[in-house]
Amino acid sequence: MHVYFGMPLSVRQLTKGRVDRCEYNLLPRDLPQRPSVETQECVSWLAQQVIRVQEQSSILSPWSLMACLVLQDHQNTDPAGEEREKGLSWELLTQRTLWLKGLAISFGARLDWPEQPPENQVMASSMALHRSVIRCHQGRVTLLEEEGPVGAGPFTTEEGVVRRARAVLMVAAYRNQALHVFIRPAMLALAIHTTRSSQRGELDTQLTER
Known part of the structure; x- marks a missing residue:
């Protein structure tokens, strides 16, 4: 995990000309008050x-990208456990x-991806660091589940969700690090697909509604 301490931001400078701070000088600070529409917009x-400033300094790891795909596949898996192959194949992942x-x-993200080792080796190393929540068994990558009591029978859908909760939450934390890279392009693509138009006015309307 990378921690980057950037230059401090001045709220006073950023809000200059947007909010009239003088009107707050005569109001007691301890009294609750509803901010104006102008203040809320600011x-x-x-x-x-x-x-945006945080995004410019963030660095994504290979595991963050892998987590996006692992969780996407997890959403299409039945927790009750049907008789079918689960998880993603290693080649497809x-x-x-x-x-x-x-x-x-292409979206401008910064990646911490080593250049010398083969790409599949980089991914295997990243997955090995998180072997407490994920595994690759017989060529398929799946999330780990908490083991139930010895001799317990088939578990219900609710029990399956609880057993996977820890792994899902941990992987989701890494997935969320990469979401900001794709949110704006995804919203724009969705607006274009919905309106069937590339006119900026129509796209702005769709983005505002969403």
């Missing part, structure tokens, strides 16, 4: 600016991760 804009890697780079 806070929303400021939050987006801070996120490798292929999709490399595709996602190229997509992330």
